[in-house]
Amino acid sequence: MGRVTRAADPAAVGRPAAAPVTVVGVDAAGAPPHPAALAALAGARLAVGAARHLACAALPDDCATVTLGPLAPALDRLAAAVAAGLPAVVLASGDPGLFGIVRRLRVEGLPVRVLPAVSSVAAAFARAGLPWDGAAVVSAHGRDLRPALNAVRALPAVAVLTAPGAGAAELGAGLVGWRRRLVVAEHLGTPAERVVETTPERAAATAWADPHVLLCLATDPDEVGAVRADNQPAAAPAGGWALPEAGYAHRDSMITKAEVRALAVARLRPRLGRLVWDVGAGSGSVGIECALLGAAVIAVERDPDAVDLVRRNAAAYRVDVRVVAGAAPVALAGLPDPDAAFVGGGGLDVLAAVAARRPARVVATLAALDRVAPALGLLREHGYRAEGVQLSAARLADLPGGSVRLAATNPVLVLTGDRP
Template sequence: MISVVGAGTGAAPVDGPDWRGVSLAVGARRHLEAAGVPPGVRRVVLGPLAPALDAVAAQLASGGRVVVLASGDPGFFGIVRVLAERFGPRALEVRPAVPSVAAAFARAGLPWDDAAVVSAHGRDPRTAVNVCRAHPKTAVLTGPGAGPAELGAALAGTGLPRTLVVASALGSPGERVEWLSPAEAAARAWPDEVNVVLCLDESRALAAAPRALAGPPRPPAQWALPEEAFEHRDSMITKYEVRALALARLGPRRGDLVWDVGAGSGSVAVECARLGAAAIAVERTADGAERCRANAAAHGVDVQTVHGSAPGALERLPDPDAVFVGGGGGELEPVVALCARRARRAVVVTLAALDRVPAVRAALASAGLRCDGVLLHSSRLAPLPGDVVRLAARNPVFVLWGTRPATEGAPS
């Protein structure tokens, strides 16, 4: 039997392990020192997991119990997963303590049943940054290279209303909980004892109503919204039939970053944000940029809006997972080429001009993307006198897309 004991937010377990019959103790050095491991029990200090798991397997084979000490709730982004995969869930006796996320929200005086929780410990921090961009209430489990300074630097220039609550050394005599702007967090040197960073839009830190389902709001039941759902100029907006196909090929999901280049009304960026992705709308006209901001606010989502012309305006943006390019200005080919080089997964381009299709396909293919596309020509039902309808044809639109082969069918 393996007893997995949570040590709370400090070093010592809330309830000390039962050491009777225990032959091996595994844990971080501070947990082993605080737990009062008896002299006859062999210790394995956690570093790389493989040697520790091999030591546990050898001990179980020779008899005797094993105690594994871990922080907080070891079933929440913790060691229970790898132990269950190696030895099976029935070999584990888990005694969780208060997870650091729960402690951090408690110190902030906030509920956390509506929060997104993301681990940046030993993982690519861009996922945590994108979740912080997209959601008004996020908890980030920190790690080397993904602490308050890095999160603050990534969020400081977005224009999104965010406050960072940095919880350090939770449960210890040196515990600190500090509220800072992203820029203030980026300017500080932080100790290794940071447990959790809460990223909040303080105006939306409380859910509007009691929740039945934990976590961030569910994705909307309806997408590819009608044009009337957005403020736009002279019908200069991606039509909903085109938007539906574009969204299907972009595949926006929580943790992703999507660029909407030549955003116009920002309808694609807003729809991506409604589906949980972080979104950046890039628009060359001042009135168009303002419409993007207004549409994002009207739909209750966070979209960073960049007023500038592509490709120059794209140079300093973080790399996207997917890109939508709308419109057909004179710089279309170099814009598509730049987006194709930097997109991690997919680029979708809509255009009306047949003459530009070969150049766009070539730009996508030159970056190693697998290209495909359709000519989308739809007719909508339109009323006629006498309570009858006719078909009203829309202008045909080419929808081209390129997908990076290594990411096709990849899980979320």
């Protein structure tokens, strides 16, 4: 077969071919290690980067430079260079594809060639002598701190890219009450490099140098499990969810049934970066399944025997659920605000205390019909769109002679409040 060729665009005749922007990763000491980096720098006609990176780069005398501050002017200059066919480089720390400038360049439609250096995350784990194939990597740089904070609350091994005002001190303060040890890596690769292992309490009381990387690790990885066998640190659990009641230790069938739990967890929308309260936790089954789906979870339970059950069940599923022993609403005071809350026990005063904390979603289960109208009214008074559904499941049960019958479970009302 003959080769098919595309007809030339007459308007493009004589126009220079678009040259990709070469993004060069610079290690913390200032030397670009990739073998092709020196050649890219030597041929550059435009270089964009932070002042410290441009100062150490071997650029031609006639190379124009743009020092990064606001990004928009630099992007305009890069687009013009690409259109003119001029070689352009961007200098960036570490691996520019890891929460770096590569994403923004691609959003702008610029062709990109990447020559990475060792990322600050890889360097931090290496300095600490730790493996990180099971770790999650999140960023608190230039964004809301809460998702990163909830990720380190939920998972046993997390690296956080920090920023002034969103670093080890702030994250440490938010981790008080969770069993975590922290490794703070300051000024990696420079003469001022310092790697310190500390606790959340000490981190919160320390002034850390910028830039630094935070590693947050479970104090007992054997208890929580630092690496999932499926290489998915925050994906849906391999064993599924809405697990049968027999999968949990519980007392006298005091457990949210699997059919109800499936809807409750779906309505709570747990995922990495969110904090879920399980109030009146009982066996802890709802909170544990939210934790299996990546959420940070606080379980509140007043019964000392049930508190022990929650801890045993969480350990059995190797998730880190923070258990608060005490009666709501008093026990809710001082807890970090949730993104979603499940109220499985307590009266209207508990539901009111939860709604007053303004989580985006509230899910409550009720057995008594006379509580439904007051609970709906309470949620609506707190600004929620409230709705409810009654769930009544009948499970197959064997009969003598090979027949089966339907065995009814108790009806349960599930109320959901959504904040507009």
